[in-house]
Structures are given as structure tokens and as C-alpha cells.
Amino acid sequence: MYTMTWAKYLPVIKILLKKSLSADQSLAMNSIDFQKGNVAKKTGYSFSFDTIGGRIRNSTKNNVPAKDLAETLLQDSTVKELLSREDFHLSMDSKFNLSIKCLPKEVEVSTEMAEASGQ
DSSP states (O other): OOHHHHHHHHHHHHHHHHHTTTSOEEEEOOHHHHHTTOGGGTTOSOEEEEEETTEEESOOTTOHHHHHHHHHHHHSHHHHHHHHHSEEEEEEOTTOEEEEEEEOOOOOOOHHHHHHTTO
């Protein structure tokens, strides 16, 4: 339902995903693009999900705009490659502001480092 809407915003979202590596990003979108279909009225347009290791975490199945965004992102080869290298948190609020945040990678402490520090 919202695949065409997300495809329209995809070039900007790609740029914001890359920029989010250094600072959180936000995109104010046109509410008309989402309200045309009125499918999400019951579930709302707000959503939040994470991408971890190139996969979508947090269920998007009950939120049509989130599900369509996830599918659009995973269908683009450039975005898919970026999502496989970095983890992100994407959310949209009720005012149609999309927020993109790069999640920090968990640092694995090797046994050698732990022994060297006396732990």
C-alpha cells in the first residue's frame, strides 16, 4: 500500500542512513502521501523498528507503513549492503517525521584483552 510512497522517499532515506553513521537524522514527510490510502488509520502511522545484521527486528507485520518501509529498504541492493554492515533504529511519529539512528555495535572483549587488563 505504501511501497510507492517509500520508493519516492528512498533516495533521501539512503542519504540519511549514511549520514546517521555520524549523527542522528530526521526527515519530515508529507502526510498526504500516507493518508491517501487510509489503510493505517486503525493501526496508526507511528512505528519503530531496528535493523540488526541486515534483518528487521521488532515486528512490523501489524503496521502497514512499517512493513512496506522494511520491504522497500531490503529490496534496494545499496541499502541492503549498508544494513548488513551497520545496525539502525528507524521510527516515525504521528507527525510523519522519520527518524534514523545508527546503533552502536557491541564491542566484544577478547580473552587476551581481559587478561592484559588483569581481569
